Amino acid sequence: xxxxxxxxxxxxxxxxxxxxxxxxxxxxxxxxxxxxxxxxxxxxxxxxxxxxxxxxxxxxxxxxxxxxxxxxxxxxxxxxxxxxxxxxxxxxxxxxxxxxxxxxxxxxxxxxxxxxxxxxxxxxxxxxxxxxxxxxxxxxxxxxxxxxxxxxxxxxxxxxxxxxxxxxxxxxxxxxxxxxxxxxxxxxxxxxxxxxxxxxxxxxxxxxxxxxxxxxxxxxxxxxxxx
Amino acid sequence: xxxxxxxxxxxxxxxxxxxxxxxxxxxxxxxxxxxxxxxxxxxxxxxxxxxxxxxxxxxxxxxxxxxxxxxxxxxxxxxxxxxxxxxxxxxxxxxxxxxxxxxxxxxxxxxxx
Numbered sequence: 001x002x003x004x005x006x007x008x009x010x011x012x013x014x015x016x017x018x019x020x021x022x023x024x025x026x027x028x029x030x031x032x033x034x035x036x037x038x039x040x041x042x043x044x045x046x047x048x049x050x051x052x053x054x055x056x057x058x059x060x061x062x063x064x065x066x067x068x069x070x071x072x073x074x075x076x077x078x079x080x081x082x083x084x085x086x087x088x089x090x091x092x093x094x095x096x097x098x099x100x101x102x103x104x105x106x107x108x109x110x111x112x113x114x115x116x117x118x119x120x121x122x123x124x125x126x127x128x129x130x131x132x133x134x135x136x137x138x139x140x141x142x143x144x145x146x147x148x149x150x151x152x153x154x155x156x157x158x159x160x161x162x163x164x165x166x167x168x169x170x171x172x173x174x175x176x177x178x179x180x181x182x183x184x185x186x187x188x189x190x191x192x193x194x195x196x197x198x199x200x201x202x203x204x205x206x207x208x209x210x211x212x213x214x215x216x217x218x219x220x221x222x223x224x225x226x227x
Numbered sequence: 228x229x230x231x232x233x234x235x236x237x238x239x240x241x242x243x244x245x246x247x248x249x250x251x252x253x254x255x256x257x258x259x260x261x262x263x264x265x266x267x268x269x270x271x272x273x274x275x276x277x278x279x280x281x282x283x284x285x286x287x288x289x290x291x292x293x294x295x296x297x298x299x300x301x302x303x304x305x306x307x308x309x310x311x312x313x314x315x316x317x318x319x320x321x322x323x324x325x326x327x328x329x330x331x332x333x334x335x336x337x338x339x340x
Contacts, residue, residue: 007335
């Protein structure tokens with residue numbers, strides 16, 4: 001019997017494809033968001049709001065991850081921006097290879113901001129890089145304030161965290177002070193937004209959109225400086 | 228259940244290494260899993276037992292070593308062990324923004340005939 005020293009990164013294949021994605025997206029000057037959360041936290045509703053407020057100023061495209069349906073992609077399409085659907089066929093996360101395929105279907109010369117809406121799941125998507133500039137995690141008040149402690153990695157790796165469904169806060173036992181304390185211990189640098197996507201009375205969406213357009217502008221200025 | 232994807236990747240890498248080293252059968256696979264990776268050893272073992280059927284790894288055992296996470300303080304350059312919920316530098320109490328080690332998933336060694 002012989003022992004062989006391998007020392008190989010198990011996720012090497014994904015990371016290789018991811019760096020190719022990243023190079024391509026950087027070359028095109030596109031700011032890329034990997035948006036993650038548990039199912040039903042309001043990612044698609046937030047996206048609808050963001051798109052309707054920003055689409056006249058920023059060229060947006062969306063990649064929608066979903067196990068089986070095209071429901072979310074149809075909602076995004078109705079907003080009038082390009083959208084590509086990835087059906088994972090039961091897989092619990094998106095990976096670099098799926099994104100590579102989706103990028104082939106987009107006209108990247110006409111995109112400033114690409115939002116990848118990951119499969120709803122607080123665990124697995126956190127382990128797979130897609131070639132994004134930032135991970136944004138959405139948590140809704142109805143899920144409870146204990147989630148960052150129970151699913152630390154996603155919150156730990158996110159540049160921004162959106163606390164959604166603020167309109168329902170009073171109806172839940174969500175403890176905001178505990179939430180901020182936990183996020184601070186996990187990821188003191190994350191930018192935090194509080195939002196609600198109510199039809200006629202949204203909340204925090206303007207702040208979120210102005211921060212997002214700032215990120216897109218910084219990215220585009222940085223890219224111009226590099227050329 | 229991304230542990231299945233991870234194990235499928237392990238089987239691919241191990242099979243390639245085994246063929247390159249003229250092994251016909253794998254007896255043991257040793258992984259090094261970092262503490263913050265969020266991967267559960269029990270789930271890996273479960274996925275391993277299911278996925279190795281019909282492969283060169285069919286009769287092999289899985290060995291998992293957990294590696295602790297390490298941060299570096301950008302303020303005072305101290306390297307220190309970190310946890311999900313404690314990343315404060317023990318010397319200057321600043322929040323650690325530089326995680327040196329903590330998310331890695333590695334195949335360390337394989338044994339075979």
